[in-house]
Amino acid sequence: MKNRRRDPSTPTPLNLGEFLCFAVYSANHAFNRVYQPLLRDLGLTYPQFIALVLLWAQDNQTVGELGQKLFLQSNTLTPMLKRLETLGYVRRTRDSADERQVRISLTEDGQKLQLLASDIVRRVRHATGLQNNQVEQLLDEISALRKALESHIAR
Amino acid sequence: MKNRRRDPSTPTPLNLGEFLCFAVYSANHAFNRVYQPLLRDLGLTYPQFIALVLLWAQDNQTVGELGQKLFLQSNTLTPMLKRLETLGYVRRTRDSADERQVRISLTEDGQKLQLLASDIVRRVRHATGLQNNQVEQLLDEISALRKALESHIAR
DNA sequence: AGCGATTTAATCGCACACGATATACATGTC
DNA sequence: GACATGTATATCGTGTGCGATTAAATCGCT
Numbered sequence: 001m002k003n004r005r006r007d008p009s010t011p012t013p014l015n016l017g018e019f020l021c022f023a024v025y026s027a028n029h030a031f032n033r034v035y036q037p038l039l040r041d042l043g044l045t046y047p048q049f050i051a052l053v054l055l056w057a058q059d060n061q062t063v064g065e066l067g068q069k070l071f072l073q074s075n076t077l078t079p080m081l082k083r084l085e086t087l088g089y090v091r092r093t094r095d096s097a098d099e100r101q102v103r104i105s106l107t108e109d110g111q112k113l114q115l116l117a118s119d120i121v122r123r124v125r126h127a128t129g130l131q132n133n134q135v136e137q138l139l140d141e142i143s144a145l146r147k148a149l150e151s152h153i154a155r
Numbered sequence: 156m157k158n159r160r161r162d163p164s165t166p167t168p169l170n171l172g173e174f175l176c177f178a179v180y181s182a183n184h185a186f187n188r189v190y191q192p193l194l195r196d197l198g199l200t201y202p203q204f205i206a207l208v209l210l211w212a213q214d215n216q217t218v219g220e221l222g223q224k225l226f227l228q229s230n231t232l233t234p235m236l237k238r239l240e241t242l243g244y245v246r247r248t249r250d251s252a253d254e255r256q257v258r259i260s261l262t263e264d265g266q267k268l269q270l271l272a273s274d275i276v277r278r279v280r281h282a283t284g285l286q287n288n289q290v291e292q293l294l295d296e297i298s299a300l301r302k303a304l305e306s307h308i309a310r
Numbered sequence: 311a312g313c314g315a316t317t318t319a320a321t322c323g324c325a326c327a328c329g330a331t332a333t334a335c336a337t338g339t340c
Numbered sequence: 341g342a343c344a345t346g347t348a349t350a351t352c353g354t355g356t357g358c359g360a361t362t363a364a365a366t367c368g369c370t
Binding site: 029032033036062063064073074075077078079098099100101102 | 317318319320321322327328
Binding site: 184187188191217218219228229230232233234253254255256257 | 349358359
């Protein structure tokens with residue numbers, strides 16, 4: 001039960017190791033670096049891979065739909081999707097019913113990538129060193145954290 | 156105990172909500188967005204703030220020392236520290252004993268910022284909606300995750 | 311039908327982040 | 341002391357991210 005006396009003229013020293021935000025920040029970087037060598041052969045970056053995961057689950061989504069799920073806006077997505085188009089993994093076509101919307105659909109090559117994706121995901125999960133139930137628990141906790149932060153942002 | 160039959164020609168569908176990496180990725184973004192309005196008045200970005208946290212704990216560190224703690228290299232840090240210098244919060248001076256090293260020291264203005272920092276950190280902690288012991292537990296879990304990922308990268 | 315408000319993407323400028331490389335300095339070996 | 345080796349920082353190019361703005365299409369209201 002220590003109650004150390006401190007010089008009141010200097011603020012409480014902040015220890016970066018105690019920052020939850022920094023733990024999250026550096027864990028995110030670590031994930032990035034684990035994915036990188038696995039994705040290099042496919043010419044993909046980690047965010048691009050995440051976008052493809054969404055498209056494998058549901059093809060032909062609009063830019064806005066993808067952005068809602070990824071928490072990204074068109075200013076980030078549009079250039080990224082254009083790169084995926086250049087790579088030959090997706091097509092970008094205006095929706096004929098609503099010309100404001102751009103629909104992203106997988107090419108045949110883009111669909112084929114999914115065959116490799118499961119293996120990549122498996123490897124990354126292995127790299128976490130966690131059991132399935134631990135992954136689930138941590139995932140729930142971090143998701144709850146994100147939601148709490150977002151509800152705070154909304155105010 | 157469902158054991159759905161699947162078409163063996165199509166891969167297992169991947170659900171982004173089950174990706175621990177994505178939970179971490181989006182939680183990191185959420186932190187960023189919570190910090191942003193709090194730091195705007197100081198002209199600081201979130202990574203810049205984190206760098207200052209390190210300098211408040213120990214002034215006059217080298218670029219390399221900061222990079223080791225932030226998991227960043229000079230190609231990221233140098234421009235960022237130059238911006239902090241332009242803002243008038245730090246000075247960049249070559250170490251006279253070893254001219255290869257650049258030492259980063261806080262200006263008077265940079266030191267003063269610490270008075271506001273504790274309040275910002277307190278607000279962000281409040282935004283997480285977590286109790287102190289919950290923060291500690293989650294921090295330990297995420298740090299362990301980062302370490303596991305990094306030890307995997309090292310191989 | 312007409313027209314302002316809303317929605318959807320795209321564009322621009324800036325700030326990370328990193329791989330690859332360059333440059334200057336320091337160290338060790340002969 | 342010279343030269344190879346190693347180290348610390350800086351530079352360059354590319355790819356996210358985001359705030360602010362723009363442009364085009366649609367909606368809603370009268």
